[in-house]
Amino acid sequence: MSGAAAGGGFSAGGFSARALSGRPIEQLTLDAAVRGDLSPADLRVHPDTLRHQAEIAEAHGNPQLGENLRRAAELTALPDDEVLEIYQTLRPGRSTAAGLAKVAERLDAAGAPLCAALVREAAEVYARRGLLKPV
Amino acid sequence: MDNDDPVKRLGRFEALDKRPVNLDGFAERDDEAGLVAFASANDPEPSVALEADGRVIELDGHAAADFDLIDAFIAARGLDPVVAEEANAMDDVAFARLIVDPNVPRAKVVRLAAGATPEKLARVVALLRPVELQMAVSKLRVRKTPSNQAHVTNRLDDPLLLAADAATAVAYGFREVETTVPVNADAPSNALAVLIGSQVGAGGALTQCSIEEALELELGLRGLTTYAETVSIYGTEKVFIDGDDTPWSKAFLCSAYASRGLKMRVTSGGGAEALMGAAEGRSMFSLESRCVAQARAMGAQGVQNGGIDGASVVGCVPGGMRELLAENLLVMLRDLESCSGNDALVSESDMRRTAHTVPLFLAGSDFLFSGFGSIPRYDNMFGPSNFNAEDLDDYLVLQRDWGVDGALRPVTEDGLRAVRERAARACLAVYRELGLVGAGEAAPAGFGGDRAADEARVEDVVVAEGSKDITPPDPQAILEASGAIMARQLGILDVVRALWATGFEEEAGRVLAMGRARVAGDYLQTAAIFDEDMRCLSKVTDPNDYQGPGTGYEVPAARLEQIAAIRQQRSRADLLARHAAGAPGRDAGAAAGFRLLARGEARPGTHPHEVCVGVSPALATKLWFTMAGLHVGDALAAIVEGIESGGCVARLVRVRSTVDLGVIGLTAAELAGSGVAVGLQAKGTALIHRKGLAPLACLDLLSIAPLLSAGMYRELGANAAGYAKGLRPAPVRNPYTDQAIEARYHAEVVALIAIERGESVPGAPPLDLEVER
Numbered sequence: 001m002s003g004a005a006a007g008g009g010f011s012a013g014g015f016s017a018r019a020l021s022g023r024p025i026e027q028l029t030l031d032a033a034v035r036g037d038l039s040p041a042d043l044r045v046h047p048d049t050l051r052h053q054a055e056i057a058e059a060h061g062n063p064q065l066g067e068n069l070r071r072a073a074e075l076t077a078l079p080d081d082e083v084l085e086i087y088q089t090l091r092p093g094r095s096t097a098a099g100l101a102k103v104a105e106r107l108d109a110a111g112a113p114l115c116a117a118l119v120r121e122a123a124e125v126y127a128r129r130g131l132l133k134p135v
Numbered sequence: 136m137d138n139d140d141p142v143k144r145l146g147r148f149e150a151l152d153k154r155p156v157n158l159d160g161f162a163e164r165d166d167e168a169g170l171v172a173f174a175s176a177n178d179p180e181p182s183v184a185l186e187a188d189g190r191v192i193e194l195d196g197h198a199a200a201d202f203d204l205i206d207a208f209i210a211a212r213g214l215d216p217v218v219a220e221e222a223n224a225m226d227d228v229a230f231a232r233l234i235v236d237p238n239v240p241r242a243k244v245v246r247l248a249a250g251a252t253p254e255k256l257a258r259v260v261a262l263l264r265p266v267e268l269q270m271a272v273s274k275l276r277v278r279k280t281p282s283n284q285a286h287v288t289n290r291l292d293d294p295l296l297l298a299a300d301a302a303t304a305v306a307y308g309f310r311e312v313e314t315t316v317p318v319n320a321d322a323p324s325n326a327l328a329v330l331i332g333s334q335v336g337a338g339g340a341l342t343q344c345s346i347e348e349a350l351e352l353e354l355g356l357r358g359l360t361t362y363a364e365t366v367s368i369y370g371t372e373k374v375f376i377d378g379d380d381t382p383w384s385k386a387f388l389c390s391a392y393a394s395r396g397l398k399m400r401v402t403s404g405g406g407a408e409a410l411m412g413a414a415e416g417r418s419m420f421s422l423e424s425r426c427v428a429q430a431r432a433m434g435a436q437g438v439q440n441g442g443i444d445g446a447s448v449v450g451c452v453p454g455g456m457r458e459l460l461a462e463n464l465l466v467m468l469r470d471l472e473s474c475s476g477n478d479a480l481v482s483e484s485d486m487r488r489t490a491h492t493v494p495l496f497l498a499g500s501d502f503l504f505s506g507f508g509s510i511p512r513y514d515n516m517f518g519p520s521n522f523n524a525e526d527l528d529d530y531l532v533l534q535r536d537w538g539v540d541g542a543l544r545p546v547t548e549d550g551l552r553a554v555r556e557r558a559a560r561a562c563l564a565v566y567r568e569l570g571l572v573g574a575g576e577a578a579p580a581g582f583g584g585d586r587a588a589d590e591a592r593v594e595d596v597v598v599a600e601g602s603k604d605i606t607p608p609d610p611q612a613i614l615e616a617s618g619a620i621m622a623r624q625l626g627i628l629d630v631v632r633a634l635w636a637t638g639f640e641e642e643a644g645r646v647l648a649m650g651r652a653r654v655a656g657d658y659l660q661t662a663a664i665f666d667e668d669m670r671c672l673s674k675v676t677d678p679n680d681y682q683g684p685g686t687g688y689e690v691p692a693a694r695l696e697q698i699a700a701i702r703q704q705r706s707r708a709d710l711l712a713r714h715a716a717g718a719p720g721r722d723a724g725a726a727a728g729f730r731l732l733a734r735g736e737a738r739p740g741t742h743p744h745e746v747c748v749g750v751s752p753a754l755a756t757k758l759w760f761t762m763a764g765l766h767v768g769d770a771l772a773a774i775v776e777g778i779e780s781g782g783c784v785a786r787l788v789r790v791r792s793t794v795d796l797g798v799i800g801l802t803a804a805e806l807a808g809s810g811v812a813v814g815l816q817a818k819g820t821a822l823i824h825r826k827g828l829a830p831l832a833c834l835d836l837l838s839i840a841p842l843l844s845a846g847m848y849r850e851l852g853a854n855a856a857g858y859a860k861g862l863r864p865a866p867v868r869n870p871y872t873d874q875a876i877e878a879r880y881h882a883e884v885v886a887l888i889a890i891e892r893g894e895s896v897p898g899a900p901p902l903d904l905e906v907e908r
């Protein structure tokens with residue numbers, strides 16, 4: 001299988017994907033896998049790839065998909081359990097206003113301003129619709 | 136009990152009551168309960184108002200201060216402010232026409248729809264008639280090439296069977312395979328088995344395991360699944376909150392999946408809110424339009440809708456089936472991937488459930504089913520789908536009938552056997568290699584323990600129709616395997632290495648390619664699938680460009696041939712080969728050795744009790760069996776026996792000049808001393824004729840060749856003798872059937888008659904025949 005085919009066939013614009021680990025996609029070979037050279041981070045998407053895909057989505061008329069992929073790019077920096085934990089705080093009645101504000105701050109600090117904005121937006125609406133946890 | 140009832144029921148109603156459709160429930164329209172497909176009295180008027188900065192301050196009759204969660208979410212991020220006013224000011228009919236008109240490019244329509252409020256779009260789409268919905272679906276679905284998704288589950292969570300059935304689904308052409316569990320904790324094992332099986336035979340099929348959200352995400356993060364679909368969203372605030380989520384929590388989940396490179400779509404579907412008793416009195420379509428607008432606002436690439444769990448609720452109200460198709464169109468209008476339902480059995484009536492699916496099937500969709508039950512109905516742990524394994528041949532025939540690409544292909548028995556076996560063996564090998572089964576005495580009977588028992592088990596799985604045909608595995612073993620997958624944090628790389636180490640190098644490469652695909656990220660784009668060469672087909676790489684006849688998806692010639700080549704298809708050569716088995720010297724039972732020898736040109740006979748039997752040109756030259764499977768020698772012998780039982784003498788002649796049975800019989804009658812003859816075509820149709828009658832005005836006719844037995848031929852012969860003696864025998868009754876006998880045999884009749892015609896010699900005189908055995 002050629003490198004282009006391995007990448008899924010769409011690599012227009014000269015973008016060359018690499019894994020979250022930094023390893024170029026061309027190096028993700030069966031040989032490397034069976035030698036034990038690859039780690040889980042070698043099969044995770046890189047935030048640059050997500051932003052590149054966001055640009056494509058936006059260029060194809062879907063800014064919402066673009067924004068989702070940009071939020072996703074931010075979340076690559078967070079460990080799995082933290083991502084799941086933030087999801088839980090956004091479920092109805094789970095968090096106080098202060099709790100959500102703290103989550104947003106944490107996201108800002110982690111370089112995730114779009115995710116932080118989503119949480120702040122939720123907090124505002126939850127307050128109006130009675131979905132915050134009573135203090 | 137009926138004695139008290141003076142009014143006897145009409146037989147017509149009694150018979151109709153027993154029809155399967157009358158097991159279905161039908162509800163009167165009830166706007167307050169939300170049991171209404173389109174246009175409830177309580178649906179709001181569409182409206183939108185924007186601030187100068189683009190902020191939406193009014194949406195479908197609500198001011199910003201009164202927005203519920205759903206309004207607020209859509210207002211915040213769901214509408215394109217540039218076109219919102221234009222789209223919502225447009226006349227509904229004018230908008231509807233843009234949707235249907237093939238001359239209006241898709242891009243123009245989706246641009247407008249991006250600014251339309253949920254209620255606006257609902258009103259516009261509600262104007263479309265069924266055929267217009269089909270036109271719109273053809274034009275507006277995102278991906279040019281249609282595709283299909285399979286359910287692969289079983290009652291036992293048996294991993295070998297799951298793997299074999301996943302490979303089976305891929306062999307049939309499904310490009311997404313969705314599994315789930317009857318036992319929650321079995322999910323990791325099921326995900327692993329389906330992942331392995333899905334990469335046997337061909338690569339690139341996406342897999343998912345529908346399970347509680349946190350676990351589903353975790354399996355995805357490990358690479359044991361490659362997409363997610365069961366992220367449910369709803370059309371009223373109350374039901375959304377009852378589902379323990381909000382549009383914001385689901386939006387975050389969308390980003391979470393994407394952050395790990397996983398394709399995902401959300402699930403909605405009409406009827407869910409009415410089922411939960413919180414439809415706010417609104418129509419199903421109005422609420423579904425809110426769902427689809429939310430999906431777009433979240434940035435999800437696609438939506439599974441078209442009823443789904445609520446399909447039968449939608450189906451029970453007037454216009455329900457139309458509503459389900461219109462739901463799919465809403466998704467396409469929002470420029471999202473449509474995974475188009477048809478995944479719940481909507482009726483006990485085969486006619487009704489087929490009628491639900493066919494309009495979309497003809498129009499084409501990104502995924503025609505969001506779960507075709509590729510396993511038997513009883514093994515579908517989502518509940519039976521609208522089409523299931525039992526319906527696969529019907530589906531393949533429907534594709535062929537219409538020349539439509541339903542994304543499936545015929546499979547051969549040998550081909551399917553090979554992939555089922557390889558998948559079961561690969562799965563067993565990986566489970567052993569990873570130490571998930573077969574650890575010493577704890578090894579459950581017949582799975583991962585004793586090698587001979589495993590061998591027998593693989594064989595059982597290969598031939599099994601479903602889980603009822605295999606010995607149930609120890610449920611504890613599957614739980615333990617699942618526990619080990621989670622505890623040891625096994626992931627895609629472990630699977631790759633185990634496949635490679637056990638000799639399944641091709642599959643190892645394909646599983647790794649699925650991991651590499653998420654690094655590339657191309658399949659995060661709208662409506663992405665991989666073809667079997669790992670080419671990513673999506674809105675970006677394979678956009679639907681339908682603009683009327685001659686544009687859009689044209690079924691490629693090679694694919695049309697594949698669709699045509701169902702296993703039941705027969706050629707004239709096949710037919711001749713089958714008949715050759717009846718020729719002399721071949722083993723044809725009692726008739727072996729039978730042949731007809733020509734004894735010169737036939738002259739009119741003089742014996743008053745002579746009855747001729749005229750046979751067709753190909754009888755016992757090329758064709759040796761009647762359509763009922765009777766050897767032509769036996770059919771002839773029965774006729775002769777009948778003639779002789781009536782005290783007459785039989786004489787055989789071959790009429791070579793025609794294939795028309797009436798003329799064959801009449802010609803033979805003109806040669807008979809009695810003026811009466813039996814005519815027999817090789818396919819088995821037979822009649823009695825008399826000299827002087829018109830060719831079509833025969834005395835007796837046995838026309839249903841596939842049902843004619845030796846006894847009936849004997850009776851016909853006896854009647855011929857009766858006519859020859861001037862009696863009035865009771866006509867022979869044709870056997871009657873209400874089956875589609877013509878559908879079953881007409882293809883064969885065409886071939887048989889063509890062979891008769893090939894053997895006929897226009898103008899040639901009839902010949903006397905002698906039987907040799």
